[in-house]
Amino acid sequence: MRALSDVGEVQFLDTTLRDGEQAPGVSLTPDDKADIARSLDAARIDVIEAGSACTGPGERETISRVAGLDLDGTVTSFCRGIRNDIDLALDCGVDGINLVVPASDKHVEQKVGTSKSENVDNTVELVEYAVDHGLWVEVIGEDGSRADLDYLEELLGAAVEAGADRICWADTVGHATPDRALECVSRLSDLGPVSTHTHDDLGLAVTNALVSIAAGADLVHGTINGIGERAGNVALEEVAIALDHGYGVESMALPEVYDLAQLIANRTGIPLAPNKAVVGENAFTHESGIHTDGTLKDDSMYEPYPPEKVGRERRLALGKHAGRAGVEAALDEHDVEVTDDQLSEIVSRVKEIGDRGKRVTDADLLTIADEVTGDARDRRVELLGLTAVSGSDTPTASVRLA
Template sequence: MKPWNVEICDVTLRDGEQTPGVSFTCTEKMEIASLLDETGVEVIEAGFPVVSDNEFRCVQQICRMGLDSRICCLARAVPGDIDAAIECEVDLVSIFIATSDLHMRIKYRCSPDEMLERALGMVDYAHDHGIAVRFAAEDASRTDHTFLQRMYAAGAEHGAEYSGFADTLGFMTPVEMIHFMEHTGSRIPNKLAVHCHNDLGCATANTITAAEYGAFQLHTTVNGIGERTGNARLEEVLALLRLKGGVDRYDLTRLPALSKKVEECSGIVMMDTKPVVGKNAFSHESGIHIAAMIEDPEAYEYLRPETVGRERQYILGKHTGRKAIEHVIASKGCSLTPGQMHWLLCQVKKVSEGKCRITDEVLMDLLREAHKQEQV
């Protein structure tokens, strides 16, 4: 299979920081940027420089870190925003305008044609100063496709390297994304960038669908943080690119450390059940599952834990079977008689049903008690 032609633009430091209550220090932003760079992310969106003097300094410092990743920032289609991007020395500036009829009506006091003309002037301005441009449509998924095509064609004519498509409200489904890619995305003259929000839980699915149908730049955030319910998750997108798209150039073993760093800096704790980086992602309790996995892990693992820097865990509990407990006990260098093993299995189920997790400490206590049972 020919690998999909894609790159990642991670927007954790910009859209991720727009998560309610989240604010990164410059040091935290630089640490996260370093980890993204080590993972192999091609583009890092470092921030929105005109937000504040501190934001400007953070973007500028990241630009001066000497990373392999290209550094991007966000800008409205106004001269002051473009000047800030130029002064920060970014590699790429994302110039956005709202394009849906609703956004046009409530945000701008001019016609769509007038707004487009003004924005193209800013594309020229940035391009003339040696900065690559992503010409992006906010609320693109609710925008008339004819207008989008005209906007993207004009942006490309003015030197924009990318056309940006944002599902700002996160209301698209993968089927709707296919329709867009087939009827509009495929006609874009430059590289298409997709930016998906997760309001209905489809951000990662929409992003991967767009990639399969030809989108080039995929926007993500670490742990899926971002406005409201967040964006497409970097860890999920990279795993899917490896497994479904044949893209193997990213160092997925960096993902646990990257996820943990963003968790610490954002204060947003990941659920145990989150794919790839969640505590339970590679934990197994069911006796039927574990018995099969002892023979061949592929029986119940499509993504191998070592691929993403994780380890498999067999968890003892209510659903544990004899083979599972024998395997866990043997891995600890212990042995029990059949009678002792039966007693231990019964106790594990009893303790677990009392809502007590079978930690290593609990298990060792039970093992000591098991050895006291009569030899059978």
């Protein structure tokens, strides 16, 4: 196991357009996928899995469109262990494939209905076929975290010998604990370049991704916002900031993260949780009087890294926990001058609203200030933007005002 601070650049494979779209209720249009793919490329994502060519004609049209965008990243299609899937991917003009083959006894014998030796032989044939057709090839051992490790080594070792560019340890059902991730990836990294694919069913997706990197993996599969089946895939933006802030390791263009997260939330209809790390509304929002006062004195007092690093801005919220410093700073932003006594009264009224479970908006604050100071003003609100998303289980709308 290596120290993460000794790791060089880590690459990302984004599967938002494939594994992310498998989240219940999500269906992305060709325009959606093209827009997301461009944004992923702008964020310097190394590999973009555009979908599964075997899904149907509509999906192949979409994959072809993404493949034709002339992106800097490698565009791939997810393929099952069937030659026709590779042919369909080739028809889409992708750069490579992510070839998934069964690895655990459950998947080899019950799902596919074959033997372990036949599974190895079939994988070798498929890899050789794909390589002969000029494709970049990654072989994923499905359900690898529950596979017999000796067999997983045999299977993926044979794939490397057949010409695969890399192999992937897949915690398909989010079953693994960090010690299992360490054991598996450490052994697989001796075979060749290895990737890691983690899910969050145990809340360990980021931890297992970081442990995998320490064990030798140099490419992480994941999605933006952590969307995906069940509890979701690992959130790439969380891995990226952990690597950057904690260890000085580069992965993606972090300033692009927030806009990318918003785009995907809007197009998928899956809203961001307010307390979501990195991209949630509250990630850089301070309400507590103690925290607000400290933040006004030193930006880093209650933040691990500056919001600008991930394309965000700091926000001071007003509510029941607000203090004089926060309210005064909010008033200063609107060029409202008050006396000490007036400030005390405004703080008291802000807390009263907060005690009723309400959030105090800028409009609320200015109205309170007008009432306390007796200075009625002509308040005008400018609509900067309106976005509405429907057609999913949870319709959403975003409004930007000034």
